[in-house]
Amino acid sequence: MDLTDDKTTDRVVSKPVTALRKNGYVVIDERPGQIVEISRSGNEYHVVATDLATGAKLKATVADDENVDVPDVLRFDRQLLDCENGVISVRLDTGDAKDDIPLPTNEVGDRIKRLYKDEEKDVTVTFLAVMGEEIVFEGKENLQQG
Numbered sequence: 001m002d003l004t005d006d007k008t009t010d011r012v013v014s015k016p017v018t019a020l021r022k023n024g025y026v027v028i029d030e031r032p033g034q035i036v037e038i039s040r041s042g043n044e045y046h047v048v049a050t051d052l053a054t055g056a057k058l059k060a061t062v063a064d065d066e067n068v069d070v071p072d073v074l075r076f077d078r079q080l081l082d083c084e085n086g087v088i089s090v091r092l093d094t095g096d097a098k099d100d101i102p103l104p105t106n107e108v109g110d111r112i113k114r115l116y117k118d119e120e121k122d123v124t125v126t127f128l129a130v131m132g133e134e135i136v137f138e139g140k141e142n143l144q145q146g
Contacts, residue, residue, distance in 0.1 A: 045063075
């Protein structure tokens with residue numbers, strides 16, 4: 001999508017599984033996820049995460065002396081300019097518009113559409129840039145109008 005010039009969002013670092021925490025990030029099956037549950041049984045950690053792009057559940061079991069991949073995640077906001085026919089348009093930092101972003105077909109997309117179309121609100125779209133992807137992560141009413 002090219003919504004940010006930050007190239008560090010492709011980076012993945014290796015960390016001990018013991019360093020993982022709930023709500024942190026992890027790579028499972030080559031997908032970036034946010035940890036929703038982590039537990040220890042004997043000398044293994046059971047990690048459950050939510051795929052940042054699809055919302056699918058990701059699971060892994062890792063020995064307590066192993067490392068796991070942890071992605072760098074950049075979170076940033078853009079002003080929504082339009083939402084039409086399953087596509088959103090946002091304002092870039094340069095002032096230009098990026099108008100070919102697919103509206104997610106999940107709760108996030110439903111919320112963005114409802115706020116913008118039904119409630120006629122000024123909407124801020126939050127993106128996550130991770131592992132080369134720019135993901136529509138959240139839509140919320142912009143309360144800083146003025």
